[in-house]
Every structure is written in C-alpha cells, then in structure tokens.
Amino acid sequence: DKAGPAKVVVMGGGLSGLSTAKHLVDAGHEPIVLEARSLLGGKIAAWTDEDGDVSETGLHVFFGAYPNAMTLFENLGVSDRLQWKPHQMLFAKPGRPTREFAVFDFPNIPAPLNAGVAILSCADMLTWPEKLQLGLGLIPAYLFGQSYVEKQEGVTVQEWMEERGIPQRVTDEVFLAMSKALGFIGPKKLSMQCVLIALNRFLQETSGSRIAFLDGNPTERLCEPLKEYIEQRGGTLRTDCPVEKILVNPSDNTVAGLLLAGNEVVSGDYYVNAMPVDGLKRLVPPEWKELPYFSNLQKLRGIPVMNLHVWFDRKLSTVDNLIFSRSPLLSVYADMSEACNGYADSERSMLELVLAPAAPYMQKTDEEILQITLQELEQLFPQEIRADQEIDGYAKVVKFTCVRTPTSVYETVPGVDDARPLQQSPIDNFFCAGDFSRQKYLASMEGAILSGKLAATAVSDFDLATASARSANQLSERARDPKIAVTSTPDRTMFITKPASSIPKEVEEELTSQKPEPAAATTV
Numbered sequence: 001d002k003a004g005p006a007k008v009v010v011m012g013g014g015l016s017g018l019s020t021a022k023h024l025v026d027a028g029h030e031p032i033v034l035e036a037r038s039l040l041g042g043k044i045a046a047w048t049d050e051d052g053d054v055s056e057t058g059l060h061v062f063f064g065a066y067p068n069a070m071t072l073f074e075n076l077g078v079s080d081r082l083q084w085k086p087h088q089m090l091f092a093k094p095g096r097p098t099r100e101f102a103v104f105d106f107p108n109i110p111a112p113l114n115a116g117v118a119i120l121s122c123a124d125m126l127t128w129p130e131k132l133q134l135g136l137g138l139i140p141a142y143l144f145g146q147s148y149v150e151k152q153e154g155v156t157v158q159e160w161m162e163e164r165g166i167p168q169r170v171t172d173e174v175f176l177a178m179s180k181a182l183g184f185i186g187p188k189k190l191s192m193q194c195v196l197i198a199l200n201r202f203l204q205e206t207s208g209s210r211i212a213f214l215d216g217n218p219t220e221r222l223c224e225p226l227k228e229y230i231e232q233r234g235g236t237l238r239t240d241c242p243v244e245k246i247l248v249n250p251s252d253n254t255v256a257g258l259l260l261a262g263n264e265v266v267s268g269d270y271y272v273n274a275m276p277v278d279g280l281k282r283l284v285p286p287e288w289k290e291l292p293y294f295s296n297l298q299k300l301r302g303i304p305v306m307n308l309h310v311w312f313d314r315k316l317s318t319v320d321n322l323i324f325s326r327s328p329l330l331s332v333y334a335d336m337s338e339a340c341n342g343y344a345d346s347e348r349s350m351l352e353l354v355l356a357p358a359a360p361y362m363q364k365t366d367e368e369i370l371q372i373t374l375q376e377l378e379q380l381f382p383q384e385i386r387a388d389q390e391i392d393g394y395a396k397v398v399k400f401t402c403v404r405t406p407t408s409v410y411e412t413v414p415g416v417d418d419a420r421p422l423q424q425s426p427i428d429n430f431f432c433a434g435d436f437s438r439q440k441y442l443a444s445m446e447g448a449i450l451s452g453k454l455a456a457t458a459v460s461d462f463d464l465a466t467a468s469a470r471s472a473n474q475l476s477e478r479a480r481d482p483k484i485a486v487t488s489t490p491d492r493t494m495f496i497t498k499p500a501s502s503i504p505k506e507v508e509e510e511l512t513s514q515k516p517e518p519a520a521a522t523t524v
C-alpha cells in the first residue's frame with residue numbers, strides 16, 4: 001500500500017540535510033533542500049581563494065567506526081576519496097627539545113586486543129598503575145556497551161575519573177586532548193558519555209579508531225556528489241535560500257509553509273529541519289513553544305570553535321596523520337600538505353589547526369590569533385618554528401586564514417542528552433535531523449549522516465501509515481457506499497512556491513529578523 005512520492009522540504013544543506021534528501025530520494029520521495037548560504041556543507045563547507053588555496057570550516061577526519069558514512073561513500077561511488085592513515089593515535093609532546101609524539105600503535109589483531117596492545121605498548125604517557133586503573137574503569141563500557149554508556153550522561157569526564165580513583169595525570173595526559181577533540185571543551189565540562197561513546201566504538205570495532213581524511217575540499221569532494229545523486233533522482237537543491245519563518249496552520253498547528261527571504265513561501269507535504277539547533281530555536285513558531293519537544297531545545301546551544309590554516313615557506317617535519325596537540329589553545333591539527341591529496345605540496349607545509357575551547361579568543365583579531373598559535377607551535381616544533389617571525393633560520397608564515405564558527409556543535413555537558421529531539425516531532429508534518437538530534441553517535445559527521453537517514457525513514461513511515469489509514473477509511477466508506485472508488489495514494493501537494501502576499505491572512509506574520517550566521521573567513 002505504497003503512497004506516491006511525497007514532497008519534502010528540507011531546511012539546511014549541511015551533511016544532515018543532504019543525507020536526509022539522499023535517503024528520501026532512495027525511498028522514492030521528492031525532497032527540496034533550502035540552504036541559507038551560497039555553498040553546501042554547513043560545518044564541513046570549504047572554499048577556494050584566488051591563490052587556489054582552500055579554507056575549511058573545520059579540520060575533519062572520518063573514523064572506521066562511521067558505518068553510515070562508509071555506506072554513503074559506497075552509495076555515491078566515492079569510497080576511494082577516503083585516505084586511510086596508518087592505524088595510530090599520535091599525541092604531541094610539547095616543550096621537548098625536539099618535535100616528539102607519543103604513539104599508540106594499533107596492531108592488526110581483533111578489537112579490543114588491538115586497543116589493549118596499543119595502550120600497553122605506549123610507554124610515553126602513562127605509567128603501568130595508571131594504565132591498569134584506567135583499564136579497570138573501562139571494563140563495564142566494553143562489557144555492557146551502549147546501555148552502560150548512556151547511563152554515564154550525568155557526569156563530567158573529570159568527575160568520572162575521580163569517582164573511579166583514576167589519577168589526575170591520566171586526565172591531564174590523555175583525556176584533556178580527547179575532550180577538546182571530541183567536544184571542543186575541557187574535561188571539567190564535557191559529559192563522560194561523549195568520551196565513552198567514542199571509546200566504546202574503538203573497543204568494539206577492530207578498525208573503529210582508524211582515521212581517514214577526505215582527499216580535498218569537502219564541499220566539492222563530498223557535497224557535490226551528494227547533490228548530483230539527489231538531483232539525478234528527482235530532488236532539488238537551492239542555495240542562498242535562508243528560511244526566515246515557519247508558517248503554521250491555525251487549525252491544527254501543522255506547518256503551512258516556509259517563508260524565505262524575498263517574501264517567497266515554499267510548501268510541501270512534509271518539512272524536515274536540518275539547521276543547527278541554534279537556528280531552529282530562533283524559528284520555533286510561538287504556537288509550538290510550550291511543547292516540551294521544543295522548549296527543551298533551550299538546553300542545547302552551539303559552542304564557538306575556530307579553524308586556523310597556516311601556510312609556511314618550507315616543509316615542516318610533520319607526519320601524515322591527525323595529531324592531538326595536548327596544548328592549552330589547540331585541539332587537533334594536521335599538516336594538510338601531507339595528509340590530504342587535494343592540498344599536497346612537496347615544498348611547503350600547511351598546518352590546519354582547531355582552536356578549542358575557543359570562547360576566550362573569539363573577539364581577538366586574526367593577527368592576535370596567529371601570534372598566540374605560533375607561541376604554541378614553538379613548543380610543538382622547537383627546532384623549526386619561532387613565534388618571533390623575525391628570527392632567521394626558522395619557518396616563515398606565508399599566509400594564514402582564520403575561520404570562526406560562533407555556534408558550532410552543541411555543548412555536550414551533562415544533563416542535556418534528554419533534550420535532544422527525536423526525528424519525529426509532535427507536529428504531524430514536521431521532522432528533525434541534524435547532528436544534535438537523537439542518534440547514538442556524537443555531534444559528528446557520522447551523527448549528521450545517521451540523523452538524516454533516521455529523519456527520512458520517519459517521514460516515509462509516517463507517510464505510509466497515513467496512506468494506509470486513508471485507504472482503510474475509504475474502504476470503510478465504500479463498504480457503506482460501493483459507488484466510491486478506492487485509491488491508496490494520498491492527495492499530494494505540489495511544491496508550491498508563491499509570494500507571501502498570497503498566503504492565507506491567518507498565517508501571515510511579520511518576517512523574522514534573525515538570519516543564520518555563516519562562518520566568515522579572513523585571509524591576510
């Protein structure tokens with residue numbers, strides 16, 4: 001009893017919106033994606049400058065434990081664009097006389113043995129008693145998996161370690177870097193659940209912690225093939241299309257349409273939010289605000305993060321992998337001239353660095369950010385970089401760009417997990433994707449892709465159930481009156497785009513003044 005294609009309006013062209021549209025066309029529906037900015041990708045968006053150099057919103061890596069991302073790459077026929085690195089985790093050792101890393105080497109044996117060997121054989125960071133105490137603490141996560149992990153939502157990383165008597169040094173040496181990498185905040189704030197979700201996957205899956213870089217600009221190398229896939233199957237994507245207001249039917253509070261800039265209204269059968277949580281909060285109509293599903297969103301808020309690209313005049317002695325910096329300002333970094341084919345350069349290094357927690361630095365100028373970063377890089381590359389660029393014999397900065405994202409992924413602090421919205425909302429024709437929506441992965445690319453799949457499934461299931469209910473209704477009517485013809489296909493809306501002046505008086509309201517905040521890049 002399959003309904004015909006539903007017209008589904010998707011708000012936001014980041015990874016979750018594109019994944020929603022991809023899974024909707026797979027299910028035979030017709031999505032239209034409305035993206036506020038001129039380029040697709042949201043937090044994975046990247047752009048090329050006049051020199052041909054690329055700036056990214058964030059340094060991104062994929063993990064072996066990203067099954068939905070891997071399936072997506074396979075479906076798009078672009079799996080060869082993932083550049084898998086040696087199965088290692090590298091932690092920088094700042095402040096040494098030479099550039100040094102502590103290396104966790106994962107041998108090619110099944111999980112969790114490979115993780116065990118990696119931890120035990122790394123003599124650099126933790127003592128044997130520290131390793132033992134940490135290992136004992138993690139046993140329940142391995143034995144009870146996701147159900148145990150979900151119960152650890154109420155405590156911070158710091159509290160979890162203290163409750164188990166795990167020495168502070170373990171937090172300082174390993175979990176400070178991991179917290180900053182996973183949630184862009186420190187262990188005193190980050191929910192332990194966030195760390196355990198990642199560790200649990202690494203302990204359960206042999207290649208779970210193996211890292212891959214995309215081979216170039218994510219907007220071109222991942223969003224473009226997604227766009228083609230969606231368009232070839234009847235979907236539509238529109239950029240420069242900010243949604244300004246969700247219009248509500250006064251009779252039942254369902255969505256009547258979306259008001260865009262320029263007074264245009266787009267209507268469909270269903271609507272899927274794929275904007276970040278801060279964008280959605282701004283657009284929740286007054287009629288929905290009292291519903292816990294929407295009022296709980298107030299507990300979720302995006303946190304600031306910064307992504308810096310520094311081009312040097314020479315090659316640094318870096319490695320072809322992601323590095324956890326273990327320094328106060330920086331989270332992770334990579335030499336993209338080594339790690340990413342699309343940015344390969346045999347003559348000069350380009351370090352891409354994530355700055356987190358970034359709140360104290362957001363108001364600083366780009367030059368100040370560069371200077372503070374160079375001071376940390378001096379600790380990480382003691383023989384190659386000096387913060388004082390006048391000193392001869394050291395690497396010189398040729399150019400840099402600083403990309404600020406004032407509200408990035410939601411702040412994963414204890415007590416907010418329950419506020420994450422399910423893909424199916426209490427409003428019949430409104431659904432929610434986005435990395436912040438309820439799914440078992442972190443606010444990550446995998447989480448965003450999975451959320452889109454779940455949202456598309458929720459739309460399809462609801463549509464099918466509605467069609468079945470209608471045809472059952474019609475059958476019972478026919479039983480009463482055999483002259484009535486039965487059809488299993490519900491009446492479909494066309495995508496209606498029309499001027500706002502033509503929408504019914506009762507749903508006409510003032511334009512919202514809130515606009516999405518695009519990440520701005522500054523090249524100096």
Ligand SMILES: Cc1cc2nc3c(=O)[nH]c(=O)nc-3n(C[C@H](O)[C@H](O)[C@H](O)COP(=O)(O)OP(=O)(O)OC[C@H]3O[C@@H](n4cnc5c(N)ncnc54)[C@H](O)[C@@H]3O)c2cc1C
Nearest residue numbers: 012014015016036042043058060061243435444445448516
């Ligand atoms: C610096 C940084 C590094 C990261 N590193 C990693 C990593 O290594 N690995 C990993 O897995 N994840 C990483 N992430 C997280 C990952 O990028 C996100 O979880 C994921 O991309 C979120 O996708 P999304 O579609 O949910 O949201 P977004 O990417 O934010 O997409 C939302 C889209 O909605 C659009 N929008 C907003 N308002 C409107 C409106 N009114 N109308 C229409 N459109 C609107 C936005 O422009 C945007 O395109 C990183 C994030 C950052 C910021």
